[in-house]
Amino acid sequence: MAGAGILCAPAVAGAAGVAGAATATRRRIGRNGVAAAAVDEGGGKRRRQRLLDLVGRVPGAATNYFRSPWRRALFGGISLLGGFFVAQTISLSFGAVGVNDVIASALCVLLTEYMTRFYFTRQRPSLGVALLNNFKMGFTYGLFIDAFKLAS
Template sequence: MQNTRLNNLLDTIARSLGQWFVNPWRRFSLLLISWLFGFFMGSAVSTTAGQKAELDIVVAAFLVLLTEITSRIFYSRNFFARQAIWVESLNLLKIGFIYSLFLEAFKLGS
């Protein structure tokens, strides 16, 4: 890429955010927010997709595809290598999403 002012600004912002999330409490809070947002998204998707009940199979296939892509991104890296913060947040978003879908399924089953 060319060395433009916008490119320099985005690089500086990304570098400063990366250094800001080196703090363990900030990193933990971001990961917790990711997990909670995934939990919210799972609850929202299950209630909105079930309203009309026409595209349930298509929505389920799309969600499984997104979950598998996320798992491929997270688990394709070396286990002992330090994970990037966006990869860890994406994985915890996926975990919260799946957990919420399991809870919704248990609610419907009881």
């Protein structure tokens, strides 16, 4: 099997091995040209799941999961509230102590500006980038609310 990217060899149980066990090899070539060979060790009854197969299925499963607009809205709201929570935590921890609060505020401004530029330079933002933008909006909203609470 020259040229195979990944080759899974049949397992040998014990010193003598398993006598009479049928092993069949299936070969699949992915989109990027990487060849993966899986070995069927159950006598042809059931093919064992390999880590490579499971990792290859994750992007398709995530795309199918987030096709529903309700799920996209749900995770958008969760990321918005997560940003709000992080802003309240940062404001409380650095504002109460009064140490490095100027540096923390400068880092917050730089991060939010970088996230804004990252979002708006995309032609069509992906779901992850949109969730990051929602996190940024919640973060900014949380900092504004905390500033209004302190009346400053």
